[in-house]
Amino acid sequence: MAKQAQNLFLEEWLTLNSNGSSSISSIQSSSSSARAIIQAWGDLRDSLKQNFFQPHHLQSLQVLHNSQSSVYVSDPQAKLLLSILSSKDLSPPLESYPLLLRLLYIWVRKSSKPSSVHIDSAVVILHQLFSLHIHSEQSPYFYSEAFLLAGALTCVPSISEKSKTDCLELLSRLLKEEYPYIFTSNGYTAKFLAGIGYALSSSGTVHLVRIVDSLLKIWNRADGPSGSVSDGLMILHLIEWVLYGFVKTHSSDKISVLTGEILRTSTPTCASFAVLMAAAGVLRASSRSVSSVLMVSRSSAEECIGRVARNLISGTEGCNTSGSQPGNILLLHCISLALARSGPVSFQVSLLMCLSSALLNEIFPLKRLYAKILENHHDSSTIVFNEVKQHLSSAIFREAGAISAVFCNQYLLADEGSKSVVENCIWKYCEDVYSLHRQVGLVLRGIEVELIGNLEKIAESAFLMVVVFALEVTKQRLHSRFSRETQLEISVRILIAFSCFEYFRRMRLSEYMDTIRKVVVSVQENDLACISFVKSIPSYSQLINKDGPSSLNKLDYIWSKDDVQTARILFYLRVIPTCIEQVPASVFREVVAPTMFLYMGHPNGKVARASHSLFMAFISSAKDSDDEERLSLKEQLVFFYMQRSLESYPGLTPFEGMASGVAALVRYLPAGSPSTFYCIHSLVERANNLSSEIMADDNEAWTNWQEEAEPCKKLLELLMRLLSLVDIQVLPSLMKLLAQLTVQLPKEGQNMILNDLYAQVAESDDVIRKPILVSWLQSLSYLCSQPTSGNAALTANTGDLGFNKIDARL
Template sequence: MAKQAQSFFLEEWLLSIIVIGSNKSGSVHSSSSSAQAIIQAWADLRDSFQHQAFHTHHLQALRILVFGYALSSSVSTCFRRTLDILLSIWGQEGGPSGSISQGLMLLHLIEWVMSNLLNLRSLDKIDLVKELLESVNRTHCSFAVLMAAAGLLRAINRSGSSGFMHLKNSAEERIEIVAKDFVSITKGFDYNGNHPRVSLLSQCIALALARSGSLSYKSSLLVSLALALLTEVFPLLCIYNKVLKFPEENWTAVLDEIKHHLSSVIFKEAGAITGAFCNQYASADECSRSTVENHMGLLSGSLLVASTGKGDACWPGR
C-alpha cells in the first residue's frame, strides 16, 4: 500500500526545523532562527486577538502567516490570485519595504506550502506555480519572487523526488533572471554601501542560493555570489572607508556597526554562501572565472589604498 501523504500544520513544521537547528550549526541554525521569527509572529497575532488590540507590527505578521494558510487550503481558482498578492505586497504604498528577515520568512513559507503540494501531488496548483514563475508581472517584487523561487527549489531538492524537473527548471530560470538583472544594475556605479535596495537584493540572492540546495551553473549566479561575498558578507572596503571618513573619536560607531554585522544572518551564513560560490566556480568557464578574479583583484587594490590612508577608496566601477 502506498504511503499516505501527510500535511502538517505550519507551527508543527516550523517547530521541526527548530529542533533540527538546535542540533546543528551554520545555515540550518539560521533556518531555525527564521522559523522562530515566524512562530513569534504567529504568537503576536494570537496575543492581538486575545487582548483585542491591533498594532503596526501585527500587520506584517498577518500578511505573512494568513497567506500561508490561504495558499495551503484555497481551491485552485483562488490559489493563483493569493500567490499574486503575496508577491506584490512589498514595495507597494502602505506595504512593507522589504528586509532580509521578511525574505527568509517568505522562502520558508513557500517551502512549507510547496512541500505539502508535492507530497499531496496537487498537480493543478503545482502547474499554477510553474506558470507564475514563467510569467512574472511588473507588480511582483524582485526579491519576493526570488525568495519564492528559492523556497520552491528547496522543497523540491529536499523531497528527493526526480519527478518535478520541469518545476525545478522553472525555479532555477527565475532565479537566474533575477541574478542577471542584479548584475546588470550594479555595472558602472561605485559600490559604497549606500544602495539599500541593491544591498537587499544582493543578500537575498546569496541566501537564496545558499539555502535552496543544488543549482545548475550559471555565470550570473557566480558573479552575484562573488559580489555578495566581497561587499555584503565581508564588507571590508566599506568599513575601511568609514574608518577613514570619521575622526578617531567617532570610531565607536564603526565598531558598533561591525558588531552588528557579525551577528547578522548574512555573516552567519558565510560558510554556506562560500560553499555555493565554490560549487558554481568549479563548473564555470574560463571567461566567468576571469571576471570574478578581476573583481577580487580590483577589490584588493582598493583595500590596499584604503588601508594605507591614501584616499577614500570605493568599489571600482565595472
C-alpha cells in the first residue's frame, strides 16, 4: 500500500484506507474541457496584468480546482499563482486563498523537478500568510491547504536547506501551538495528517523529535468525542507510510528515533487512541518490511496496544469491556481495527477479551439494537433504522471478517481459562440473539421489512464469525489431551449455538459442515451428550406460545409463521437422526415426539419432510438396553403418525416423507405387529375416501389420471409397493384390502393398477411371495373383468355381500 501511495496524493490515500472510499469531501473533482482550463489560466494572467481581481477570476480558480485530477501545473503557472498570492495591490478575496494553495500543492506533487527558485518563493509566501494572520478570518479549509502545502514543500528534492528548515520550523510552531483544527474539523484531518507525514519523511532528527512531540500532545487531547475511528485509521496508515519510506531512505538510527517517539505515551498507564493507532502503524510497517530496526520496535508497539487493552478490561467481567462511555467504545473500535490491519500479533489476554467484546457488542451490536426496538417499538424503529444503516457502512463492520480472524488467532494462543471465558460468551450471545430476533420479528413483521433485512445482514455476518470460531474450538478442544467430559460439553454447546443461528445461514460453508461433522461424531459416541443436546430443544409449550415481554402479549402469534424458530427446529430435526441410537425411548417420547408431530403439519414442505425423516430414523433404530420400551413406543407412535400424516394429506403432508415413514415401519416393526395392520387399513381408507371424492366431483378425472386423482394414485402406488415389503403375516390382509379398493375404481383406475401389478409381480425375485401374488393377481383380474365390478354397480347392488364374494374368490 505504501508503494501505491507514491502515485497518489497522500491525503487521498489516507482517506481511501480509513473510509474505504476514494472520494474526499474537500476534493470534488469534475472534468472540464481543455478549452475551459486554458481560458481559466488566461483569465488569471489577465488579473495580474490588470492588477484587479474580479469575481470571474475566482470562477476561473474554481474551474482549475475542480479539474485537479487531470490538470497539470507547470513552473510558469506556479509563478503566476505565487505572484497573485504575493501581490500587494491585487487583493484577491479570502475564499481564493485555499484554491491558490491547492493548485500550488498540485504543482509540487506532480512536477518531476519543480524550480528551486519558485519553491523558495512558496516557502516565503507561506510564512507571510501566517505572519500577517490572514488565516484568522478563514475556515479550516485554508488551514488544511496551507498546512498540506508546507509539508509537501519539505519533500521536494530541489528545496534549499534554509527553505526546508523554515518550513519545518513553521510546521513545528503550528503544532506546538496546539493547532485547533487537526482532529476537530470534519473532512480536513487527512490534509493535516498528510502535511505531517510529508514533514516527518523529510525531517532531520531534531525536527523529527519536535514534530512528533508536538503531535503526541495533540493526539492525547483528541481522546474521547473529538477523536474518531476514521481519524485513528488515518494515523495508522500515516505511520505506515512514513516508516515504509524511512526503511528505504533513512538510517536505522533515525528509524529508531521516530518509532521511539511515536510509541511514547502521555501517562504511564494508558495511551491515547491516536498513539494506539500509531503503534498499529509501526506493526503494519514492520509486517511489510524486513528491516531489523522495525522488527525490534514491534514488541514495543504490541506492548503499547496491550496497555490500552488492559486498562479497558480492568474491573470488568467476561467479554463486557466496552461499557457505555464514548471514550471506551472509541478505544475498543480502534484496538479491533488496529489489530486487524497490523499483521500477526503476540497473544495477550487483554487483546483477546477486547476483541471478544468488540465483536459481540460493537461489530455485531444486535442485542443493543434489539433492546432499543423492544423498549419502545412504536417510536424507536426510525432511530434504529438510521443507526443500522450507518453501522452497515462503517469501517468496523466492513472489517468484521479480518477482526474475526485476529480474534480466532488470539484464541488459538490463549490459556485454557481464557478460552473457556470467550467460548461461553459466544455461545450465550447466540442464544440471546435467537430469543431477541424472534421477538423483534414479531414486533416488526409486515411493518419494517427493510429494517429487519438490515438487522439480518448484521446477523448473517455474526453467523460467519460464530462458524469460523466454532471450527477453531473443535480443532483445539476435541482431541485426547482434554477430558471426555469437556469435549462432549463443548460439542453440545456448539450444536445449540448453531441451532440458534440456523435462521441466518444463507449460504453453504465448508467450515460449517466440517464443524458439524466433528461435533456430531463426538456426540454420537456418548449417551449423556446426546440426551443433553436433545433436551435443549424448545418445549412444545414454548413452540406454540410467543416468548417475550408482557408488552408483546397483544400481538398475534402463529407458531408456523415463526421463521426464526422454525429454522432452529429444522436444525434439530436434521441432527437428531444422526444420534438417534443414543436417545432413550423415554426422552424421545417426552421431548422429541411432540415437536416431531407438530412440525409434520408445518406448511413448509422441507420442514415437514424432515419431521417424517426423524420418525423414520427412530422407527429403524435399535438400542439393546431398552428394547422393550423402545419397541412399545414405536408401536404407539405409529397410530399417531398415521393419523397426523393422513389428516393433512393431500395438502401439508409431503407424500415422499409419509412414504418413507410407512416403508420404515413395515420393515422394522415385528412381524404381525398391530401397528402395521393399522397403517395398512389407514392408507386404504384414505385412498378409498379420495377415490369417492374424485368420482363424485368428476368421473372423467380417472381417464388420464389428472391432477385431481394424483393424491389417490400415489396412495395406490404406495400400497402396491408394500406388497413386497410387509411381512407374510400382514400380506393377506393387504392383498384383501387392496383388491376391495381396486374393484371399486372405474375401469381406467383398475387397468392402471392391474398393469402396475403385472409388472411388479413379473420382476419379483421373492420365491415365497411370488406364487401367492400370481394367484391373487389372476383372481383380481377376473373380478375386475366382471360387469358388476366398478364403482356404482358394486356399491349399489351388493353391499357387504359383494365384499364377501371377493374374499371367497381370493
